[in-house]
Amino acid sequence: MVKGKSTKGRQRIEMKSIEGEEARQVCFSKRRPSLFKKASELSTLCGAEVTVVTFSPGGKCFSFGHPSTSSVADRFLAVHTFDGLSMGSGRHGSQGSSGRSHEMNQQVMELQQLMETEKKRKERAVEALERESGGPVMQLLNANVGALGIHELEELRKELCTVQDMVKERSRKMLEDAMQTRRLPPQSHMHMVAMPSQVLFGAQRVGTREGLLVNSLLHGSLGGLDNYLNGQFGG
Amino acid sequence: MVKGKSTKGRQRIEMKSIEGEEARQVCFSKRRPSLFKKASELSTLCGAEVTVVTFSPGGKCFSFGHPSTSSVADRFLAVHTFDGLSMGSGRHGSQGSSGRSHEMNQQVMELQQLMETEKKRKERAVEALERESGGPVMQLLNANVGALGIHELEELRKELCTVQDMVKERSRKMLEDAMQTRRLPPQSHMHMVAMPSQVLFGAQRVGTREGLLVNSLLHGSLGGLDNYLNGQFGG
């Protein structure tokens, strides 16, 4: 019945790389969930967008994201691919929208809604396979997709990518036109590809909804790789 | 000199979105550095690669990365874009370089090649706008894209997403069929949606090129979301 302390309890450790191979693994396995939990709490409590990506010492990949790793990555990309003009502050500073918390909230709400939407997209995709869809484009493609072979699928995918690029390009041009119509300052001379959406939106004060849409068109969906290509995930 | 308690000390809080606009900001400002510190400790102690990206409720972007946000992001992308050629552990599991470094190098080289390809995709897209393309699908869409308004573009984008989902779903079914044809062990009964591509490829030993393609179809492009959908810490 002796209540002798069965363990040494928690002890302070140096912030150096843990020597033992196994001990390091164990430490990672215990701390990683905690890190994700903290990230989750931060997003839940503060309504912030957060993503965490880790590679264990063993090489395994773990990721957390709210609303999703990709969406945060896209937004990060958006900021670091463009941005830079409106606020010259150091580091990564940049407001997704203007500054009014009202617009902000709206943006956050729409993001959450988008999240919900995306969440169900997979389900809907399956349904779409069984029924005939309404969209004109859909109708054209619907019948074919099911019959394609693996190589045809590859071709189709390539074409879809190209089409999406066209959409992106088109939306970009629309913005360009819009800017010139509303007479923009001389600095509009910069490369379109690198043109910061924040600047565009900031200058024109495009409505939140449109802003999100265009942003989505510019980076959306196929986005991920652009991250990589355009450089940054900051670092 | 009375030592009366000057504060209520720490108190437990509900894990709900904090109501007060300002209180949320404050909470974020206090917790964000802590999260980064945790991430830093994880990387230091365990030698793991870690990156964290956050957007404050005010819209500001903050990021942490070890060795750097970009390097971790690159690795993440590499894993989620193709991955799964040589090994098949569960989850996202995937050693960037588990065993044979030879296969690794091959994988890296392919990554770089794909990168180059994607890098030029944007250029090619512009060209595609001027000339008439060859693809049957392209031809159908080519004429229209240029004339659409912002709302129509949104619709088109939605449809494209749905089509891509269909392509994914189709390729998934093809894999399913292929597996049954080649008689797979009973465990193939798990949900297709949650089925790790690594397992599929590991089992069938799909050739690199095909593997890349299928993987690209499954996770590619629209990818990242799968993380979120397939469970994880979805947030």
Add this chain to the structure above:
DNA sequence: TTCACTATCATTAGCGC
């Protein structure tokens, strides 16, 4: 947004399974 303070609450090192 950040800094200080302090009384809690939460995390986790070290062990064993």
Add this chain to the structure above:
DNA sequence: AGCGCTAATGATAGTGA
């Protein structure tokens, strides 16, 4: 890689500046 246990360290809500 994950679970449980215990005790000590670390993080932080509330408050004020």
